[in-house]
Structure formats: structure tokens, C-alpha cells
Amino acid sequence: MDSSQYIQQILQEHLLTSTYKQLSYQETKNTMEHLKTFLKDLLSKHTNSLSKSELTYFQSSLKEHHRLPIFYGLPKVHKQPISLRPVVSTSGSLLAIFSTWIDFKMKELLPFVQSYVQNSISVINELKTITLPDNALIFTADAVSMYTNINTDIGIQGI
Numbered sequence: 001m002d003s004s005q006y007i008q009q010i011l012q013e014h015l016l017t018s019t020y021k022q023l024s025y026q027e028t029k030n031t032m033e034h035l036k037t038f039l040k041d042l043l044s045k046h047t048n049s050l051s052k053s054e055l056t057y058f059q060s061s062l063k064e065h066h067r068l069p070i071f072y073g074l075p076k077v078h079k080q081p082i083s084l085r086p087v088v089s090t091s092g093s094l095l096a097i098f099s100t101w102i103d104f105k106m107k108e109l110l111p112f113v114q115s116y117v118q119n120s121i122s123v124i125n126e127l128k129t130i131t132l133p134d135n136a137l138i139f140t141a142d143a144v145s146m147y148t149n150i151n152t153d154i155g156i157q158g159i
Contacts, residue, residue, distance in 0.1 A: 001075055001082065010073040014086050028068065036094055054101065061097040068091045106159070 001009075014020060023031065030057070043050075043058055073084030090096045110116050117123050127138070 006073070006075075008075070008086075010084055014073065015071075031150055032094065039094065039098060057101065060099065066094040066096075067092045069095060 015022070040062065045053065069088050069090045071086070071088050074087050076083050076085055090099060117126070132138075
């Protein structure tokens with residue numbers, strides 16, 4: 001895929017849709033400052049709920065310089081015609097500090113989720129151990145635009 005085709009496709013499929021909004025430099029700066037203040041206030045409010053190592057992690061991470069998240073499209077080469085999967089890389093950003101911590105905390109809960117499967121190999125191994133009736137069918141499904149369609153308030157409440 002050449003760069004002009006990529007740019008046209010990312011604009012058409014994602015950036016020029018109602019899902020995304022372009023921010024000015026000042027809007028971006030204000031949003032990031034507001035986010036940093038909000039997250040620091042959240043930490044301050046819940047300091048007593050965090051372990052010493054968690055507090056050290058947050059304190060040292062918040063001292064670093066953080067880049068803005070980067071948006072790009074990853075070509076789905078297995079689809080015809082090729083479409084672009086939207087990706088927002090938060091690596092090195094302010095949000096990465098908190099998403100890394102949330103990921104760590106959420107993994108502690110996984111054993112309590114009945115539908116949790118570690119990976120596709122574990123699913124295959126589990127399927128090999130069950131006996132299904134001769135007329136049984138097994139199906140898979142693929143979610144489309146899952147994250148952009150999850151209502152944030154409902155998603156947070158679900159977690």
C-alpha cells in the first residue's frame with residue numbers, strides 16, 4: 001500500500017467520520033493538562049488504597065516527559081478489500097502509566113471470570129476434552145469496531 005493510498009483510506013475510513021474529531025493545538029494542550037490534573041487528583045484521593053510499590057510506580061512515572069498518543073491504521077491484509085484497523089498507541093504517554101497499572105490489576109481478576117480463556121490454544125485443548133452430540137455445531141464470531149461502540153460509562157460500570 002503506497003502512502004497516498006494509505007492516507008486517503010485512513011481519512012475515509014476513520015478520521016473524516018463522526019467517530020473522530022480533530023483538535024487544535026490549544027485544545028490538545030488543554031485536554032492533556034486537564035487529564036494530568038485529573039489523574040493526579042485521582043491518585044491523591046486514593047493514595048491510602050495503593051501499596052507502597054504502586055505509589056512509587058506512579059510517583060516516578062509522573063515525573064517523566066510524556067508524548068501524545070499516536071493514531072495510525074494497521075492494514076487488515078487478510079480482508080478483501082484491505083481495510084485499516086484503527087490503533088491509538090499510548091506507549092510513552094501519560095495514559096500508558098495508568099493503563100499499565102489497570103492491566104496489572106485486572107489480570108488479578110481473570111481467574112474469577114468464568115468465560116476467560118488464556119489463548120486460542122487453551123480453547124482448542126478444552127474443546128478436545130468435551131464430548132459434543134453428533135449434531136452439535138461450533139461457531140466463532142468477530143466483533144466489529146468493538147471499542148468505539150462501547151458506551152464509556154457502561155464499560156466502566158461493567159468493569
